[in-house]
Amino acid sequence: MKYEPGDRFFDEMFTPDGQVRPHYQGVEEYISDLGVAEFERRHRLLDLAFRNQGITFTVYGDSQGTERTFPFDPVPRIIPASEWSHVEAGLTQRVKALNAFLRDIYSDAQILGDGVMPAELVYTSAHFRREVHGVQVPQGIYTHIVGTDLIRNEQGEYLVLEDNLRSPSGVSYLLANRQAMTRIYPGMFEAQGVRPVQHYATALLEVLQSVSPRDNGTVVVLTPGMYNSAYFEHAYLAQQMGVELVEGRDLFVDAGRVWMRSTGGRKQVDVIYRRIDDDFLDPLAFRRDSSLGVAGLVEVYRQGRVAIANAIGTGVADDKAVYAYVPDMIRYYLNETPLLNNVPTYLGWNADHLEYMLANAGDLVFKAVGEAGGYGMLIGPYATRDEIDAYLVKVRLEPREFIAQPVVGLSRHPTFYPDASQFEGAHIDLRPYVLYGTKDVTIVPGGLTRVALRRGSLVVNSSQGGGSKDTWVLDHDGPATPQGMSQIMHGDGQNAQNQAQSQFQGGFGAVPVGGGQSQSQSQSQGQVQGQAQGLGQAQGQSQSQSQPSFSQARVRAAEDAQIEAYGQSQHQGQSQTQTSEGTLPPPEPQSPERHSYQQELEKDQLDGDELNQNEAQTKEGER
Amino acid sequence: MLLLSRLAENLFWIGRYVERAENTARLLNVNYYATLEMAGRAREYWMPLLELTGGDADLRAKYGRVDARSISAWLAFDRDNPASIATSVARARENARGLRDRIPSEMWEALNRTYLNLCFENESVLDRDGLFEYCAAARDASQFFFGIAFATLPRDEGWSFMRAGQMLERGDNTLRVLQSRYRGIDARPVEDPGQRAMQDQRWVSVLKGASAYEAYRKRIHSGIDPQTIGDFLLLDEFFPRSVRYSAENLEAALMQIERHHPGAHPEIPRLSRWLVARLQYARVADILDEDNPSLEELLGDFNRVGAAINAAYFQQE
Numbered sequence: 001m002k003y004e005p006g007d008r009f010f011d012e013m014f015t016p017d018g019q020v021r022p023h024y025q026g027v028e029e030y031i032s033d034l035g036v037a038e039f040e041r042r043h044r045l046l047d048l049a050f051r052n053q054g055i056t057f058t059v060y061g062d063s064q065g066t067e068r069t070f071p072f073d074p075v076p077r078i079i080p081a082s083e084w085s086h087v088e089a090g091l092t093q094r095v096k097a098l099n100a101f102l103r104d105i106y107s108d109a110q111i112l113g114d115g116v117m118p119a120e121l122v123y124t125s126a127h128f129r130r131e132v133h134g135v136q137v138p139q140g141i142y143t144h145i146v147g148t149d150l151i152r153n154e155q156g157e158y159l160v161l162e163d164n165l166r167s168p169s170g171v172s173y174l175l176a177n178r179q180a181m182t183r184i185y186p187g188m189f190e191a192q193g194v195r196p197v198q199h200y201a202t203a204l205l206e207v208l209q210s211v212s213p214r215d216n217g218t219v220v221v222l223t224p225g226m227y228n229s230a231y232f233e234h235a236y237l238a239q240q241m242g243v244e245l246v247e248g249r250d251l252f253v254d255a256g257r258v259w260m261r262s263t264g265g266r267k268q269v270d271v272i273y274r275r276i277d278d279d280f281l282d283p284l285a286f287r288r289d290s291s292l293g294v295a296g297l298v299e300v301y302r303q304g305r306v307a308i309a310n311a312i313g314t315g316v317a318d319d320k321a322v323y324a325y326v327p328d329m330i331r332y333y334l335n336e337t338p339l340l341n342n343v344p345t346y347l348g349w350n351a352d353h354l355e356y357m358l359a360n361a362g363d364l365v366f367k368a369v370g371e372a373g374g375y376g377m378l379i380g381p382y383a384t385r386d387e388i389d390a391y392l393v394k395v396r397l398e399p400r401e402f403i404a405q406p407v408v409g410l411s412r413h414p415t416f417y418p419d420a421s422q423f424e425g426a427h428i429d430l431r432p433y434v435l436y437g438t439k440d441v442t443i444v445p446g447g448l449t450r451v452a453l454r455r456g457s458l459v460v461n462s463s464q465g466g467g468s469k470d471t472w473v474l475d476h477d478g479p480a481t482p483q484g485m486s487q488i489m490h491g492d493g494q495n496a497q498n499q500a501q502s503q504f505q506g507g508f509g510a511v512p513v514g515g516g517q518s519q520s521q522s523q524s525q526g527q528v529q530g531q532a533q534g535l536g537q538a539q540g541q542s543q544s545q546s547q548p549s550f551s552q553a554r555v556r557a558a559e560d561a562q563i564e565a566y567g568q569s570q571h572q573g574q575s576q577t578q579t580s581e582g583t584l585p586p587p588e589p590q591s592p593e594r595h596s597y598q599q600e601l602e603k604d605q606l607d608g609d610e611l612n613q614n615e616a617q618t619k620e621g622e623r
Numbered sequence: 624m625l626l627l628s629r630l631a632e633n634l635f636w637i638g639r640y641v642e643r644a645e646n647t648a649r650l651l652n653v654n655y656y657a658t659l660e661m662a663g664r665a666r667e668y669w670m671p672l673l674e675l676t677g678g679d680a681d682l683r684a685k686y687g688r689v690d691a692r693s694i695s696a697w698l699a700f701d702r703d704n705p706a707s708i709a710t711s712v713a714r715a716r717e718n719a720r721g722l723r724d725r726i727p728s729e730m731w732e733a734l735n736r737t738y739l740n741l742c743f744e745n746e747s748v749l750d751r752d753g754l755f756e757y758c759a760a761a762r763d764a765s766q767f768f769f770g771i772a773f774a775t776l777p778r779d780e781g782w783s784f785m786r787a788g789q790m791l792e793r794g795d796n797t798l799r800v801l802q803s804r805y806r807g808i809d810a811r812p813v814e815d816p817g818q819r820a821m822q823d824q825r826w827v828s829v830l831k832g833a834s835a836y837e838a839y840r841k842r843i844h845s846g847i848d849p850q851t852i853g854d855f856l857l858l859d860e861f862f863p864r865s866v867r868y869s870a871e872n873l874e875a876a877l878m879q880i881e882r883h884h885p886g887a888h889p890e891i892p893r894l895s896r897w898l899v900a901r902l903q904y905a906r907v908a909d910i911l912d913e914d915n916p917s918l919e920e921l922l923g924d925f926n927r928v929g930a931a932i933n934a935a936y937f938q939q940e
Contacts, residue, residue: 053728054720054735226720235723245724250627261628263780263936264884 001031001075001414001423010156010411011425012077023080023478026192030185031075036421042184043074043416049184055176057229070173071467073415074185077428077449080477084445087150087158087432090340092441093330095146095434098163098317100333102142106133106313116332117325121349124400125322126370127166127315129278131285135302137311138211139438144273144309145204146434147171150340150447152411159343159408161429163323165314167275170448171433172233173468175200175240177448181470193475195445200433201240203444207437208241208271211307217270219243220260222251224276224292234275248276253296258306271307272297278312320369320403321347343408348399357395357404361388364404366395381407410458413469415451427452429460430471445473626780630725632937633718634781638788640715641734644708645765646796647676650832651698651708652758657828658691667825669694671803675796676706692746695754700744708761709742716742727775730768737764780883787876787932794869795925797833797856801866802918804829805911810849823847830856833864854907866921867902873928874899880936888935891928898924 005011005018013024020028031039047069050056056067079087104111105122112119122128147168149161178197182189208219223234225247238245250260251269259266274281280290285298300306316322324345327338346353346364357364361380368376378391395402412425432447449469450460460466474480650672658668669691673679676698679689685703686693701707716738719731741761748757769789776782804810809826813819826847830836839855842862859865874895881892901916901924909915916924 051739052732052736054723054731221724226717231720232723235720239724239728244625244627246627247629250629260625263626263628263631263784263880267625 001028003414003422003424005412005425008154009409009425009427010152010154012152012411012413012428014414021478023078023474023476025479027076027078027188030188034187039074039416040418040421043418046072046074046180046184049180050176053176055173055232057232071453071465072177072180073426073451073453073467073469074181075414075416075423076181076188076470076472077413077430077446078472078474078478079446080474082477084473086339088443090158090338091146091148091432091434091443093334093336093339094148094160094163094326095143095436095441097326097329097333098146098165099140099142099436101329102311102314102317103137103140104333105316106135106142111329111332114332116328117322118349121319121321121325121347121400122316125316125319127278127313127319129313129316131298132302132312135312136304138213138304138307141211141309141436141438142311142314143317143436144207144211144311146436147431147447148434150430150432151343151408152430153408156411158340158430160326160340161343162320163318163326164431165318166277166310168431168433169230169233169275170431170468171200171444172236174433174444174446174448174471175236177468177470192472192480195473195475197444197446200435200444201237203435203437203442204237204273205241205243207435207442208273208307208309210438211309212270213305213307214268214270217307218268219271219273220246220251220269222246222248222272222274222276224248224280228275230275237273248290248292248294251294251297253294253300256300256303256305258294258297258300269306271309273309278315281308281312320345320367321349321400324403343405346404348395348402348404353404354395354399357402358392361392361404363406365407366391366402366404369401369403379407410452413449413451415453415469417453417455424455426455427458427460428469446471624779626784628937630722631780631784632933633721634726634784635788635932635937637715637718637722637734638785638790639792640711640718641765641768642789642792643706643796644711644715645762646793647698647706647708647711648758648761648765649834650800651695652755652762653828653831655691655695655754655758657824667808668828671800671807672698674803675799676704692749695749696746699754699757700746700748702742708758709744712737712761712764713742725781727771729775730771733764733768733771737761737768740764778879780880783876783879784936787873787880790869790873790876791925791929793864794866794873795922797864797866797869798918798922798925800829800832801853801856802922805849805853805918812849826852835862835864838862850907850911853911857910858902858905858907867899870895870899870902870925873925877928877932888931890931891935894924894928894931898928 002014002018005014005016007016013021013028015021050069050072054067056069101111105128109119109122111117112122143165145168147164147170149164150158151161152158175197205219209217212219219241220243221234221238221241223231223245225231228234235245244250244260246260246269252259252261252266254266258269258272260269276292279287281293282295282297283290283293284295286293297306297308298312301308301312317326324342324347327342330336330338346357348354348357357366361378362383364380366378366380370376378388380388383391410427410429413428414423415426416422417424428449428451430447430449432443435442435444449471451467451469452458452460452465453467454465457465654668654672669689670679673682673689673694681704682693682697683689685701686697697704698707700709702710702713704710712734716734719726719734723731737760741757741764744757748754772782772785776785804826809822813822826849827836830839830852833856835856839852839862842859843851843855845851855862855865857866860867862868874892877891877895881888898921901921905916910918910921914920
């Protein structure tokens with residue numbers, strides 16, 4: 001899977017002279033051994049599985065098949081242990097400071113009094129909610145769930161591109177990606193020391209329950225409904241947590257409490273994990289035309305009889321102009337040095353910055369502070385003089401509404417391109433999910449890696465041909481020592497039986513293994529053991545043979561059987577598809593090529609929650 | 624165990640739509656293949672089918688002609704037809720999508736696969752003689768779906784709502800089929816032997832459309848007769864697609880729901896038991912000859928039960 005990494009961008013897998021970085025060695029070897037043909041076959045299985053499971057996002061303004069699967073690339077993005085602990089510490093620090101900031105500005109606003117940052121920036125932010133000023137939020141927590149966007153620059157340094165503090169989405173894809181990967185490429189994980197991610201839902205529920213005003217409170221997930229682009233995620237999280245997924249019309253306010261309508265009458269609701277933007281939460285407090293929210297909800301919230309996660313008004317802290325002050329917040333509230341840096345940012349609000357911005361517009365990326373998803377941007381190096389001039393008129397008119405940043409070249413990662421049947425470098429970002437609870441900060445190891453699948457593109461938006469990758473955090477810095485496998489390989493003949501059994505029962509789950517042939521799961525355990533014994537004996541006899549190749553073959557055989565079983569579980573859909581040709585909806589036409597920069601990575605598709613609140617909205621499909 | 628009103632409604636309509644897709648698939652399949660051996664007599668076959676799915680005005684407007692081909696396309700694939708197989712599947716799937724957190728993922732995936740396989744088709748299926756497979760796939764999908772539900776869905780209120788929807792749809796459908804047949808020329812046996820054979824064939828189609836032909840033959844040995852067929856499809860105690868059986872199971876599902884909210888909605892047991900009582904004690908001659916109760920009244924009874932469910936559980940504050 002080699003290619004020329006070049007030196008323009010940081011390559012995640014290869015050093016500039018083409019060597020595989022240590023933490024990628026296991027995966028690189030696995031994929032090379034597997035071969036491109038087999039790799040492709042399993043890639044197709046993955047697509048089919050996502051499609052059948054309906055792991056999709058909604059494309060707005062598309063009348064026919066309005067749901068698409070999120071393109072997925074099976075080459076995992078890998079983060080070694082020490083690198084991750086740096087990122088983890090940096091994120092923890094940042095989220096703590098942001099929470100302290102929100103608590104502060106919605107009460108005494110000491111940070112403004114002390115002149116650390118200008119009051120004007122805060123109070124003029126479109127996302128500052130005066131309606132909740134002075135409200136005591138449960139446990140003092142504002143940002144229960146944070147999805148920070150990180151990028152790596154040309155030197156490989158992690159930079160924060162954006163703090164998403166409202167209702168960041170995408171975590172369900174992270175979980176679904178991992179589950180699918182372990183089923184389709186189980187061997188890739190063998191002995192690699194990959195840290196698990198599936199405890200996210202448990203941790204999330206814990207955080208939500210911990211802010212309940214009543215003991216054993218009822219938690220719900222509030223969704224705009226099934227036509228929302230992130231509906232799959234809302235349903236998935238509700239299901240994984242075992243709580244109700246509600247829409248605004250399921251809830252009502254009466255007697256100072258929030259209730260949900262059930263067939264047995266009303267039931268009180270204590271914690272609302274809302275996936276609806278502030279504006280739409282309560283037509284009495286915010287937008288009057290919202291039919292997605294619950295009338296009277298904010299008043300109950302003010303009385304402390306319901307908790308809302310994330311809290312109302314958190315958007316002020318991810319305003320692009322306020323973002324520039326997060327390092328100062330870290331110093332001010334925590335008295336610490338920021339571990340993760342921002343992308344350098346010029347504020348139109350600052351007269352000196354503005355002057356620089358106007359003078360160097362051709363080299364900068366401009367963004368409107370309140371906009372998201374690549375809207376309201378200007379990419380200096382790729383804009384015409386006229387475009388720049390037109391844009392700068394707006395900037396001069398309302399300088400507070402604009403920031404500018406230098407162009408950052410995102411790191412690249414080997415990615416499989418089915419059209420060329422080969423691996424090529426594609427640009428990626430990373431969105432880790434941070435849970436901020438009463439006791440501590442929990443970050444599921446890794447996050448969602450998004451990848452710009454269109455060649456040369458720096459845009460990871462799925463609407464712009466972006467996809468995602470499984471993200472591994474290792475418990476070491478690589479290369480992996482094949483500990484578990486070598487025990488099995490080199491076990492002495494007498495113990496081979498037991499080891500073989502434990503390998504098949506533990507190591508490969510419940511799927512019976514039969515020398516490369518697939519078997520149905522309904523066959524008896526006895527048979528599995530019998531075969532495992534057979535293998536164990538064979539192994540005992542083959543001690544003198546070259547062991548590595550033998551055990552490799554065995555591992556491969558076991559894996560094949562599991563793949564086969566998974567394939568069969570998808571078989572029905574597949575065979576129906578094949579027998580009646582033309583049953584599939586036609587592939588969606590790609591939107592036209594568009595060149596642009598990492599700055600568009602931001603609020604894009606994953607924040608469909610925030611962008612596409614309005615049911616009637618048919619704005620083209622950012623998700 | 625709490626059940627949101629909206630989800631109860633979703634489950635009820637999943638039951639109805641999946642059952643509806645299956646019923647339409649059966650009727651279409653049987654009808655299409657019956658007409659192949661019945662040149663020139665298509666009208667007697669096709670019009671009743673159109674009548675019970677809302678008439679032919681929209682079909683005429685869209686296709687400009689009413690023949691076996693246009694009717695087949697209209698009933699099978701056409702998303703403009705609110706009663707087509709594709710529409711029913713798509714709506715069932717839409718309701719299931721609103722329930723993704725609630726129903727077992729196997730149920731959702733089964734329905735989602737069906738949607739992907741059946742809801743993006745057009746007349747090209749007819750060109751390659753694929754209608755039989757299409758209808759069979761729709762029927763199988765429904766049975767597969769309810770089979771998974773039977774094996775995996777917890778028997779809570781949600782199950783009962785789905786079951787109630789399914790049974791209400793089934794009873795309603797069988798009644799409509801009979802209504803259209805007894806309204807037409809086949810209500811009474813004709814004299815002419817040649818005509819008679821054709822008429823018998825049409826009644827056999829009615830039985831097959833309800834998957835009742837084999838069961839009927841086993842149980843009734845007196846041959847094909849409109850009255851006995853009516854007796855079987857309306858009042859048979861043991862045949863699971865008879866109107867009586869559907870009503871009894873509808874009532875049972877509603878009583879299960881009632882157990883969670885004792886006495887809260889007295890109208891529901893009253894109406895559903897009244898319906899069951901009529902079907903248990905009426906004789907076929909009362910219904911078909913005396914209109915006491917008439918098929919229309921029985922249909923009305925089913926609809927009143929549906930309206931009562933809606934008012935009691937879905938629309939409440």
